Amino acid sequence: MHMADALLSPAAGIVMWTASAGTLVWAAKKIKNETDSKVIPLMGILGAFVFTSQMINFTIPGTGSSGHLGGGMLLAILLGPHAAFLSIASVLLVQALFFADGGLLALGCNIFNMGFIPCFLVYPFIYKPIEGNNSGKTRAAAAVIFSAICALALGSLGVVLQTAFSGISSIPLFKFILLMLPIHLAIGTAEGIITLAVVSFLKEVRPDLTKSKTAADFKKYFIIISAAALITGGVISWFASANPDGLEWAIFHSTGTEEPERPGAYWHNIFSALQEKLAFMPDYSFKTASRENSAIQENWPAVNPGTSISGIIGGLLVVLVLSSAGIILRRRSKRR
Amino acid sequence: MKNRGNPANTVDFSDFFAGKDSFLHKLAPESKLITVLIYCAAVISYPRYEIIKLLPMAAFPLFTAAASGLPAGYLVKNLLRAAPFVLFIALGNIFFDTGTIAAPWGGTAAGGYLSALSIIIKFIFTVSASIILAAVTGIYPLCRAMQKIGVPEIFAVQILLVYRYFFLMSEEAGRLQRACTQRSFRPGLPYRVYRSMVSLLLLRSIIRAENVYQAMLSRGFNGVIKIAPPGRPGISSLLYFSFWIVFFLLFRFTSLQQYAGRLITGIL
Numbered sequence: 248m249h250m251a252d253a254l255l256s257p258a259a260g261i262v263m264w265t266a267s268a269g270t271l272v273w274a275a276k277k278i279k280n281e282t283d284s285k286v287i288p289l290m291g292i293l294g295a296f297v298f299t300s301q302m303i304n305f306t307i308p309g310t311g312s313s314g315h316l317g318g319g320m321l322l323a324i325l326l327g328p329h330a331a332f333l334s335i336a337s338v339l340l341v342q343a344l345f346f347a348d349g350g351l352l353a354l355g356c357n358i359f360n361m362g363f364i365p366c367f368l369v370y371p372f373i374y375k376p377i378e379g380n381n382s383g384k385t386r387a388a389a390a391v392i393f394s395a396i397c398a399l400a401l402g403s404l405g406v407v408l409q410t411a412f413s414g415i416s417s418i419p420l421f422k423f424i425l426l427m428l429p430i431h432l433a434i435g436t437a438e439g440i441i442t443l444a445v446v447s448f449l450k451e452v453r454p455d456l457t458k459s460k461t462a463a464d465f466k467k468y469f470i471i472i473s474a475a476a477l478i479t480g481g482v483i484s485w486f487a488s489a490n491p492d493g494l495e496w497a498i499f500h501s502t503g504t505e506e507p508e509r510p511g512a513y514w515h516n517i518f519s520a521l522q523e524k525l526a527f528m529p530d531y532s533f534k535t536a537s538r539e540n541s542a543i544q545e546n547w548p549a550v551n552p553g554t555s556i557s558g559i560i561g562g563l564l565v566v567l568v569l570s571s572a573g574i575i576l577r578r579r580s581k582r583r
Numbered sequence: 584m585k586n587r588g589n590p591a592n593t594v595d596f597s598d599f600f601a602g603k604d605s606f607l608h609k610l611a612p613e614s615k616l617i618t619v620l621i622y623c624a625a626v627i628s629y630p631r632y633e634i635i636k637l638l639p640m641a642a643f644p645l646f647t648a649a650a651s652g653l654p655a656g657y658l659v660k661n662l663l664r665a666a667p668f669v670l671f672i673a674l675g676n677i678f679f680d681t682g683t684i685a686a687p688w689g690g691t692a693a694g695g696y697l698s699a700l701s702i703i704i705k706f707i708f709t710v711s712a713s714i715i716l717a718a719v720t721g722i723y724p725l726c727r728a729m730q731k732i733g734v735p736e737i738f739a740v741q742i743l744l745v746y747r748y749f750f751l752m753s754e755e756a757g758r759l760q761r762a763c764t765q766r767s768f769r770p771g772l773p774y775r776v777y778r779s780m781v782s783l784l785l786l787r788s789i790i791r792a793e794n795v796y797q798a799m800l801s802r803g804f805n806g807v808i809k810i811a812p813p814g815r816p817g818i819s820s821l822l823y824f825s826f827w828i829v830f831f832l833l834f835r836f837t838s839l840q841q842y843a844g845r846l847i848t849g850i851l
Contacts, residue, residue, distance in 0.1 A: 251669045253706035257628045275735035285796050291744020292792035299752035305777030337741035344717035345597050347665035347710045352623045416672045417680035448782035561844030562638025569642035573649030576606040
């Protein structure tokens, strides 16, 4: 599940970028200084494998749908956390640039959800303790399956929280979690079974590749990166609260406390009726903030239709002029 | 190759298109990359109900698409592939965003529809900008640009390796799947077959990685792959970058859009 730019607020995007970029620099440094150079092509090719394997789907009996490998945990098990993190991050960047999966600003979130979580949270804190040293087959299998489920579930939780903190989506947090978590628990189970099958196969044919990787000194790093993310988040939210968003600012400065008259009740009624018909729970009251937000929206001043028309025409004019400029430039390039 | 169309074709086309010659292709990759990053930040910074003010921001992807000659079908295909999750969230807003706000036509409208529309517009703008950037720049110049702005070299090399080997691996995956389809009487791939297929693909990938490593060693690889740094950006790249940054700032923070509109309505 890729997070998208359109669902992010700049503050959430910057915080996640800071966390992911910091981890990336640290992991790159670790690989450069401490890892055998043999791992460099292996990281790239296994990244390409994960990407490619997503083209092959198996049929899920009785559902009419199909599934494929996600690959985050598989890479962490085969490459170790640092190399796997870099490999996953590079796959996500290629996906963002060439396949429209996620986006450049949401890359920080996606690297965190699909790279940081399996490599630096699930691998050391869940996979390694369950797997143990010289563990039996059942324990090793349980480690793979359970960690794949945790990685997927935590990743989806990451998407939900990042969306909720961004404030772009209006889906109540609890309902969003209830919707996403069961689906991802099921996907995680399938992912765990496939990962286990692939890891078991490799253990038989290439036992050297599935040897336990050294645990990272992640604890110290985890504290540093969490602190960095929190400080960045704190600083940004401090600025954000000093400069409220445009809507709140405009309401405060244009209406004060008086409720403006609302013309066009006809349209309002039509939309409200339509929305009430469509809404699952038209009278939900999950959090106070939503109510306050609704109150703000109710107070939204009647905009001058003339101003709106100027805005639309102005916008179209700009778009038209620059698109024409683009076409002219293209024709000139062709002529040469 | 069911759920992703054929990604290898996308990469193939993107590689082919990056080799073309247009005004945009010639610009310095770092100017294009930073411009797109700032553009995306500007687009997502608009409040959730802001639709009209977002309108001028369409100029950037439209200009770059027009100037590069990128086929609309390629853009639309990629947008549709990435759309489901964003559409789901947008749909959620229609159900859960129960506020009302003033509509441009003078009445009031359900906020849910506007915030949903805003999500979809932001998605189209930001994703289009990224896809056009990749298509007019190509992977190698993009990696050079990333390195120039501080991305670790080893990560840039990883991106190049993933991108390059994706071609070879996808051909291999395609061959495996074709072989299986030709020997099967039922559509779809049973899990048992899938398991062996993916495991074999992984084993082949590892063997390939080992061969690649041997080849790299024989060519003097010492743990570092050097990516040639990009040259200094020319005057056209600086002008392109400056123009768009000023444009984003002006239209994000001033009422220039209104003035431009009034100019036309005044004439009419």
